[in-house]
Amino acid sequence: MIKVVLLGYGNVGKHMFDAFSSSSKAKIVQVYNRSKKELPSKIPQTESLKDLCEADLYLIASSDDSIVSISGKIPFHDTLVVHTSGSVAMDSISANHRRGIFYPLQTFSKDRSVDFAEIPICIEAESNSDLELLRQLGTAISNKVVEVDSSTREKLHLAAVFVNNFSNHLYHISEEILTKYGLDFDLLKPLLLETALKVQQMSPKEAQTGPARRQDSKTLEKHLHLLDDPLYRTIYKDMTQSIQATYGKKL
Amino acid sequence: MIKVVLLGYGNVGKHMFDAFSSSSKAKIVQVYNRSKKELPSKIPQTESLKDLCEADLYLIASSDDSIVSISGKIPFHDTLVVHTSGSVAMDSISANHRRGIFYPLQTFSKDRSVDFAEIPICIEAESNSDLELLRQLGTAISNKVVEVDSSTREKLHLAAVFVNNFSNHLYHISEEILTKYGLDFDLLKPLLLETALKVQQMSPKEAQTGPARRQDSKTLEKHLHLLDDPLYRTIYKDMTQSIQATYGKKL
Numbered sequence: 001m002i003k004v005v006l007l008g009y010g011n012v013g014k015h016m017f018d019a020f021s022s023s024s025k026a027k028i029v030q031v032y033n034r035s036k037k038e039l040p041s042k043i044p045q046t047e048s049l050k051d052l053c054e055a056d057l058y059l060i061a062s063s064d065d066s067i068v069s070i071s072g073k074i075p076f077h078d079t080l081v082v083h084t085s086g087s088v089a090m091d092s093i094s095a096n097h098r099r100g101i102f103y104p105l106q107t108f109s110k111d112r113s114v115d116f117a118e119i120p121i122c123i124e125a126e127s128n129s130d131l132e133l134l135r136q137l138g139t140a141i142s143n144k145v146v147e148v149d150s151s152t153r154e155k156l157h158l159a160a161v162f163v164n165n166f167s168n169h170l171y172h173i174s175e176e177i178l179t180k181y182g183l184d185f186d187l188l189k190p191l192l193l194e195t196a197l198k199v200q201q202m203s204p205k206e207a208q209t210g211p212a213r214r215q216d217s218k219t220l221e222k223h224l225h226l227l228d229d230p231l232y233r234t235i236y237k238d239m240t241q242s243i244q245a246t247y248g249k250k251l
Numbered sequence: 252m253i254k255v256v257l258l259g260y261g262n263v264g265k266h267m268f269d270a271f272s273s274s275s276k277a278k279i280v281q282v283y284n285r286s287k288k289e290l291p292s293k294i295p296q297t298e299s300l301k302d303l304c305e306a307d308l309y310l311i312a313s314s315d316d317s318i319v320s321i322s323g324k325i326p327f328h329d330t331l332v333v334h335t336s337g338s339v340a341m342d343s344i345s346a347n348h349r350r351g352i353f354y355p356l357q358t359f360s361k362d363r364s365v366d367f368a369e370i371p372i373c374i375e376a377e378s379n380s381d382l383e384l385l386r387q388l389g390t391a392i393s394n395k396v397v398e399v400d401s402s403t404r405e406k407l408h409l410a411a412v413f414v415n416n417f418s419n420h421l422y423h424i425s426e427e428i429l430t431k432y433g434l435d436f437d438l439l440k441p442l443l444l445e446t447a448l449k450v451q452q453m454s455p456k457e458a459q460t461g462p463a464r465r466q467d468s469k470t471l472e473k474h475l476h477l478l479d480d481p482l483y484r485t486i487y488k489d490m491t492q493s494i495q496a497t498y499g500k501k502l
Contacts, residue, residue, distance in 0.1 A: 064467065087462065087470045106442055107460060109449060120438045146438070155432045156439075158474045159425040163443040165461030166490045167418045172455040172497065174410040181406045187371045187397070188407075189451050191357055192414040196447035198360060200440050204423040209358060210416030211338065216315070219338045223409045231493040238489055239417045242482045246423065 002026040002137055003055040008062035009033040011108040012084050016061050019116040025140035029055050049073040064088050080130050086157035089150045100125035100134055107164050116141045122148040173232055212243035253277040253388055254306040259313035260284040262359040263335050267312050270367040276391035280306055300324040315339050331381050337408035340401045351376035351385055358415050367392045373399040463494035
């Protein structure tokens, strides 16, 4: 049984906590919790890093900015300290510790539970034995554990920004357009979900449809005419140009 | 029982055919099918518009470009002719007919079946009685039938382009980034699906996360540095700027 101290009980921390609760291979023995959120079970918690107990590893699930400072204050030497961020390098963790990464490639929100079994966990460590421990920790909650070094993790995070943050912003733009014309965003929900479901089975390159792909210049012009917001017009133009470049139209 | 002649057996046509097959309120009595695809049941089909039989309505599920020409060749007068396109105006249908729209707000692909019950059907007609018939036809296959005029349908289609065509292109960009670095697109599939699932329950404006939202300029710079393709860099910059404008950063 791997003993874990969880540092942070925000979005990611809470989901990690829940995932490990139902695992028989790893156990959270203490939570560093400065949020006002109560833990659902009677695991010891503390608001002070000085009071951390001993464990096999320290899992930092706090904001990116606080990784350096938290890791520097863990009152042990040569213990395994890992963080859960997609964009922070492994060497941001204090050199006082054996360092590692345990990055779940998913977006977490307060009110939605997610199935950890399906979430890829990207791991990295400085030694083979620590990597092995992180692999065991990963398989305790997920079916997909992959070794990814910090440089590759950056690219993964970049790609994740496109599918998650940018797609979500496109949803927001659509909602704004609909609201402006008195229409309900609910109308688009089945479409946007099917768009994401489709590429679970087929490549997005194959799945592409729409006026940009079929070079329907009449519709493209009409759409640009309907968009008042200059930023949204720019996004419409960029995306159209990029789709057309992908499918071979000379620019 | 509403008798329908279906014109076109491409992606949309085939899905419409399947949806009506299991309905007790409407029945496809003939299919104008110039594709090489075989119908799954013994419904009469023809390759010639001259041979169309009589019906309560003629449902054009062909490409946008052929709506004018097909509707002009339907050999009846004053019959109800409707098309299924999001972006073609109702008056593109020949004035020889009573005209209408039956637009399912969904993306269809060959190899994926979809649940029509959840798909909003947008209807429009020139008379109340035809509108009523289209409403009945819609409820025969879907739980969500909404009256939407041609001008509003244009805006709905524009919003649909953002959530469907543009999101899909973002997926494609991500796949390209991953492939370039020897990573598997499968790694991002749970994330992109969760992104779409999340906004089924919460507003995309609330759901927004990521470096642009939290104004993490270090990560933003690193990401721009990683993108070689000038079009992808432009998209990254514009999306970032638009997210920051949404959340109140002065530009």
